[in-house]
Amino acid sequence: xxxxxxxxxxxxxxxxxxxxxxxxxxxxxxxxxxxxxxxxxxxxxxxxxxxxxxxxxxxxxxxxxxxxxxxxxxxxxxxxxxxxxxxxxxxxxxxxxxxxxxxxxxxxxxxxxxxxxxxxxxxxxxxxxxxxxxxxxxxxxxxxxxxxxxxxxxxxxxxxxxxxxxxxxxxxxxxxxxxxxxxxxxxxxxxxxxxxxxxxxxxxxxxxxxxxxxxxxxxxxxxxxxxxxxxxxxxxxxxxxxxxxxxxxxxxxxxxxxxxxxxxxxxxxxxxxxxxxxxxxxxxxxxxxxxxxxxxxxxxxxxxxxx
Numbered sequence: 564x565x566x567x568x569x570x571x572x573x574x575x576x577x578x579x580x581x582x583x584x585x586x587x588x589x590x591x592x593x594x595x596x597x598x599x600x601x602x603x604x605x606x607x608x609x610x611x612x613x614x615x616x617x618x619x620x621x622x623x624x625x626x627x628x629x630x631x632x633x634x635x636x637x638x639x640x641x642x643x644x645x646x647x648x649x650x651x652x653x654x655x656x657x658x659x660x661x662x663x664x665x666x667x668x669x670x671x672x673x674x675x676x677x678x679x680x681x682x683x684x685x686x687x688x689x690x691x692x693x694x695x696x697x698x699x700x701x702x703x704x705x706x707x708x709x710x711x712x713x714x715x716x717x718x719x720x721x722x723x724x725x726x727x728x729x730x731x732x733x734x735x736x737x738x739x740x741x742x743x744x745x746x747x748x749x750x751x752x753x754x755x756x757x758x759x760x761x762x763x764x765x766x767x768x769x770x771x772x773x774x775x776x777x778x779x780x781x782x783x784x785x786x787x788x789x790x791x792x793x794x795x796x797x798x799x800x801x802x803x804x805x806x807x808x809x810x811x812x813x814x815x816x817x818x819x820x821x822x823x824x825x826x827x828x829x830x831x832x833x834x835x836x837x838x839x840x841x842x843x844x845x846x847x848x849x850x851x852x853x854x855x856x857x858x859x860x861x862x863x864x865x866x867x868x869x870x
Contacts, residue, residue, distance in 0.1 A: 565609035565632070572613040574692040584608075584624040591627035592652050605629035605652070610636050619643045628654050630675070634661040635695060644671045650710055652676035657707070659683055662695040662722050673707035678742070679734075680705065682724050684751065687784040690721025691750045697722070702729040712742035714758055717779030720745050720790065722750040730759045737766040740805075742795060744776035747814065750788035756795050763802035769829045770797060770809035771838070772819060772845070795847075796868065802829040808854055814845030821867030822828040822847030823859060829853070 566586055566647065569575060574862050586607045594600045607626035610616055616639045623630050624647040631646070632640045641658055648655035655672035660666045664685040673679040684690060684697045702714060713734035734740050740763035746751060763769055776788060802808075806827040813819035820847055842857030848868040849860040 565606040566709050567608045569613055572610065573615050574689075575610065575613065575616045577608070577618045577621060577811045579621045581620055581622055581662045583624060585624050585628040588625040588627040588648065588652060588655065595653055599604065606630065606632040608632065610632065612636070612857045614642070618749065622647065624648060625652070629656040629657045629659050632661060632668065636660075636663040637665050639663060640858065642670050646671070646673040646675060648675040650676055655821045656681050660700055661685075662690075662693070662797055663697055665699045666701070668702045670704045670707065671752060673705065674710075677709060678712040678715040678749055679707045679709050680729070681712070681717070681739045682727055683719045684721040684722035684724050687721055687788070688782050688822045689780065689799070690719060691788060694723060695722045696841050698725040700727045702732070703729070704731045706733040708736040710732065710738045712739045713737055713761075714740075714761070714830045715738045715742045715744065716753060716756060717744040718746060718749070720751040720753055721749050723754075724756070724807040725752065725754045727756045729757070732758075734761065735762045737763060739768045740766050740800070741770045743792065743795060743870075745771040745774055745790040745792065746777045747774070747786050748779055748784035748788050749777075749788050751789045752792045753790060753792045755810055759799050763805060765804040766802065766806065767803045768807045768810060769800065770811075771804045772811045772822065773786050774812055774819070774844075775816070789814055789819055792819040794821045797822045798823075798825040798826065800827040804832055805829040806832060807839060808838045810854060811840070811845045811857070812843045815844050818844040818846060820846045821868065822858060822860065824848070824852050824866070827848040827852045
């Protein structure tokens with residue numbers, strides 16, 4: 564059970580004058596590391612089957628697991644929050660909208676041990692059976708740092724993720740700046756994702772879009788349930804001290820399509836060596852991208868890319 568938990572609620576406000584909710588998660592992290600946990604770890608805040616929620620002006624720190632987790636929710640606003648956890652704390656995602664719609668996340672600072680914001684929608688056969696997508700999600704004016712991703716989609720996306728806009732994002736000391744991740748067995752449609760106006764400083768990878776990320780809940784998943792990824796637009800990105808510009812790995816039997824990159828500049832760690840791209844099983848279009856990306860990204864007419 565999450566520390567703050569609600570099921571079937573409407574009109575919920577969690578706010579304060581930047582007071583702190585401390586999950587004291589190190590007890591849980593240590594049990595997880597020692598493999599002595601008999602149960603999953605709780606989130607710090609979780610709402611299920613709820614609507615009309617505002618979370619604002621609070622500091623959340625040291626969650627045992629994910630920090631803020633709206634699942635099967637609609638009309639959720641998270642703004643002016645600070646989310647903190649040590650860089651080595653396991654699975655301390657900042658905000659994870661999960662099979663939820665009409666979500667706004669804005670004007671917040673997140674520094675944790677896992678993805679800052681990750682949009683999800685169910686895990687393998689269970690998410691496919693429930694079939695509830697995440698859609699209508701806006702993420703803007705978020706700043707933070709993490710050894711994992713700044714803005715993430717997935718990897719649990721079996722219900723589908725559509726119509727996501729992330730813009731004006733500032734990321735420092737990152738694993739990956741922008742990470743769209745799924746896997747065979749997930750199924751689900753990831754469509755109409757736009758990420759724009761991003762600054763990344765000191766990252767292992769600038770952009771990663773991959774179809775081979777994440778584990779499975781059990782052995783009952785269908786390996787032929789392939790995800791479909793289409794309509795990914797990433798534009799106006801500036802990166803410094805970025806080790807590798809990008810990696811895009813689609814699936815051989817379900818290539819990623821309409822991947823549109825424009826006005827992206829990644830600068831390497833030092834010297835003239837430019838960070839590189841690696842691509843496979845992807846079709847798309849690139850415009851004013853430096854270093855110049857893979858040949859697969861000039862493999863379609865720009866008409867499908869609203870650049």
